[in-house]
Amino acid sequence: MARDIKKVGVLGAGTMGSGIAALLAKAGVEVVLLDKFEGFADKAVDRMVKAKVTDAFNAGFMTADHAKFIKTGTTDNNLQDLADCDWIIETILVPDPKIRQDLYKEVQKIAKPDAIFSSNTSMDTTGEMTVDQDDDFKSRFANTHFFNPPPTMALLEIIRGEKTDPDVVKALEDFGDKVLGKKVVECKDERGFIANRIGMFFLERVLKEMENSDFGIEDADAILSQAFGFPLGPFRLGDEVGLDVVDHVRSDFHESLPEGDHFQEIFTGNDDLRQMLKDGYVGNRKADSKGGYYRKKTEDGKPVKDERGKTIIQARNLETGDYADSQKSDFYKFDKQIKKYRGFDKFFDSGDPASEFAWPILRDSLIYVLDHAEELAFDVQAVDDAMRAGYNWNYGPFELLDKFGVEWFTNKLEEEGIAAPALLEKANGQPFYQELDALDGVGKDLMVRHFDGSFLPIRREEGVLSLEDIKRKSEPLLTHNSASLWDIGDGVACLEFTSKENTIDPSVLYVMNESIKLISESDGEYKGMVIYNDGVRFSVGANLALVEVFMHAAEGNWGEIIPGKLDQKWENRIKKYANMFGIDKAADNALKPLVHELVYQGQSVYTALQQAPFPVVGAPKGQAPKSAQTVNLAVGGGCEVLLNCDAVVSGPDQVMALPEIAIGVLPAWTGSTRYLQRSFNREGQFKGPMAPVKEAAATLGNPALGAATSAQDAKKKMWLRPDDTIVMNPDRVLAEAKAKVLEMAPDYKPEPLPTFRLGGSGSANMIRQDVERMYEAAKDNPSPNNVNHVDIRSADRLARVLTGGDTLKPEDVDHHVASNQQQIKDLASQSPSGHLKVNPTIEFNYSRMMQLERDGFMTGFFDKQYTWPRVHYTVAKGGYLREPIPENPPTAKEMRDTVERLEMPRRDVTGQPLSGDDAKKLKAMADMTGEFYKQNGLRGKPGDLQPLRTLNSIRRVMKLI
């Protein structure tokens, strides 16, 4: 019997219950959230709506719109509301299982006779949870175990009981995967299921090792994190999960796991943790907590800050229970330090203090996994899936073991006189994951070892399309340094970026341009294209670092181009060489045409993407971040790609923004215009030349507010169209995007290029006034978040673009005006000033907007005094330079009037892919980019360039322009 889940009841509005409700609401599912206590559910919803996305306590993942999907109440008064729920999840923590059993019985009286029941606990097995119930109930019951916080943690463990109806399991799996977007892993009905059982052993093993170690918790956290693919060190993780939860799980394991379980041997007792909880150290997830293993330093209840204004953090001494100012560990950024060992095996064999500490912990944890995998999971892949999705490990334990080297690990155990677990013996020194001849005879498949020692291909959920699998089995249709085009079947091609962080460079533009031609000329063999990648970021935009090389060359900053490599002698020598061949001068001369060419190329290729005679579907994966460093960004040039797609299929947690203004330029790869177009087209938008402009200026002028923090938010802020698709499961984005191409392909016609009627300087003046007012207020209240004198210049340039520019010259009419050209040309030539003031009677074409974008960008980029320090800062530090307002602040007018405005040569942007000389230039620049990277053994990171070769590359690019 197929089961449809439309409405869900959640019992208990604690951390997990309210989090699950938020997840359901975010997915657009109706929820009834009931708690035992009056007002508790309301408070939980309110808290989540108000919380900021970055708020560790509440992980605000819900907008007020989402909250409308949640109906709240109490189990005493509102049980009736569960009457039409298809699935009822219980999330209560009770000391006595009977309370839970009684509640189930109460709810059954009201619930639909075929309603599915589940519990979120991992503390009782499914069998234990239903002892008192009849067989009918047992057939509709399973455990559904979410991880905290449910809206962002990817794992959902599902555990069936002996009597559970397979249709019920199927319904939960489908719903969890497709509607909630979770990685669903079915576990065996054992204590703790997979993820907590393994994860908690690891944490406990760390505690055990700390007893014999001189290391502080900062050292343990530094060593045992990114270097081994763990997102956080163990103590930070404990604080994040919540120490009450940690206490609950580990003490339960201690009470329930059998005597011989290795966990019992390493258990360090309840005393320390219970004392912490008693003293109010509950971790970071409770608002009234004093902290956890780490805390904020306070005086009289107020946080104490260091000289840079950052709150001082203190770390707990495990032995004494005292807190002291946290020290930067010797092992800080250990993921970098460990590289010097050239391999995990050599690191562990080194006998260094870090390895002495890490080895027994990782060894015993892996042994525990090898010993218990078959007891907990249905296969090896499930164990790795669970740890990646549930604990955010970059590698599952078996993958980690492969990285250590199975043979080395086996030998090491033998050396230490430790008996090899049976599963390890079956591996016989060979990796658990191997690329083997595909079962269908085509290329290779990635396969994984099963418990019996045999290999089977990696399991993909039904309907999931994996680019990784396709790449393993085929050759790209097109490829160049930074991008490739793949055939993903059924006549759909997939454009993949492959540069570092998927930055956009001439190589990407080249592949994009060639892809458009290839598909257009394929005689219908290819029906359309998806733009997708499996990277952490969809794309962080234009490769600023690449441009910066030329900036440094122009500035003669050779020491900056080759950081850390040049002593003074070398730097002087290079300067001499550069001077001898005129490179620095050439760089300075060539920089303007070079940057202009690059801007024009981006505009042309992006526009051609939208104008192509086939559908292009952008597919940012939007996977939930595992840390601040792994937020999936589609920003700058990456965002502009999506703005030019005919449709977008996005994963749920995609971040989108055009932050160009923060470095003193503006979105000029069509972004300013495309966003303005969306603002004009927004449903309910006011008529007139200014209302849409105000919205666009607010978003593009204030990237922090304009950025979309999720796909839902992106719809609200117009980065996505109202009818773009949000797919909750990131693994399904590619398949959905492909389906979208096929849906759009028949009779496809590209949307024509937009035209604009804009208010000119009268409208721009309003924006200038707004910004000036903010600047005046900021003079009294200086803060990095407030407008400063440099922003006045950037805003002025943006205002000019969004309002159509100041004037229209007669000679520009043919290039820039969409209708009544002759009359307008006459009016302009007859005007005493020789031009027309821009106003809404003139209908501008798309090329006009591109011209304004290029002029504005170039004006900004070559505002060297202010913009270049910003660019250098961003490339070096990743953030944005915020200049303090000077002692004697200049007036806004002074800042505006001193900009040297550039007008670039007129060039039309037609919507056709680049051809002829333009295409040759693009190819040459792409080759040069590729060479740039290759010479230095790096993909997309020109920070570490070989001096002389770099100079030569620069020379060759210069010649080209």
Added chain:
Amino acid sequence: MSTKKEATNYSVIVGYCRTAFAKTSMAGSGKAPGVFGDVDPVDMQVPLVNELLDRSGVDPKDVKKILTGAVHQEYTQGLNIARLIAMHKDCKLENSTGGTTLDRFCGSSMEAIAMADGFIARNPNHVYICTGVQSMSQVPMGGINPHLADGVMEGNAAAFMDMPTTAENLRKMYNISSEEMSSFAAESHRRLKAAQENGHFKNEIVSLKGLDLDDGGRFDTTTESLESLRAKKPGAFAAATSSQITDGASAVMVTSEAFAADNNLPVLARIISFGESGLAPEIMGLGPVEAAKDALQKAGLSMDDMDVIELNEAFAAQSLAVLKEWDKQGMGIDPAKVNVDGGAISMGHPLGASGARIVGHVAEVLQRENKRYGLATMCIGGGQGVAMIVENPNAAPKPGM
């Protein structure tokens, strides 16, 4: 119509009512709108016009024109909304009543009354209905498609300066302390509460969508609570010490004293004089200083003669600056006479509607307290002020007069 008496020079207010002022969020802010957020501005005014007709019994044919003050005449406030009132299916007026919409920013509907006063001097047999309206939920401050001509940008662009900045300028000029502002705002809330409890708005507020009292009052407000709120946002910018964003409408019926007498219309007040001022936009909040002097001079009265004063509370800092400046110029007044039933900080300031409200309310209070002279005055963005002096003709003469 009965026999005509000789017309005096005075116009008289023969009716006043308004909607409650409903707090809301500014159009475009993305925040939740208030009770009147979905009410068309024309729908706010029709019940008021009908109420004035019903109360007075004036024949709709005698109403020559509606004069409507509305700031930013676009979108739902566009298309000459004054005329649209008469076109409304529920309106008791007929095609014969004309309509003019006017915009003098915050002074709009006081200007409408002043215009009616002028018309009546020529046409004593006509009745005018002066309304004011603002849907701040629907039309943002600054309007939907604002434009600032280059010539103004290069001239005095401060005319477009935002209002909180002008208030901040006055705060600095007059050294106004945070506590003074908080205490002023708290007093506004306290007086609104008392007035509501005493039923002082029964005559004037016409229930709309079930709202029959202004809903912006925060009655647990104290100076201390405002101080703690303000700590997060100091200066004059704080919402807690500024007038509230609200939707609402007001209406005043004006005719000649002779017409009122002939038709037995109850006279709430005579319109004695109208004063105006212009000043630097950066300190527009001082507009009432000179405007009031202008009106007093024209009336031949002094500030001491004023029994009741409505000084529109655009900002606490702005109102305090006006009071201090009057004081400095020897025109000091007892704060107890100013805004006796609360003001814009507690009840809200739907821009176009406030002018008719303060004139109408002065007339109400003069009647209620059997007092003679009242002054209504307000500042106007861009650097202007307006003031109107009215007299309760039925009041007992002042001792000594």
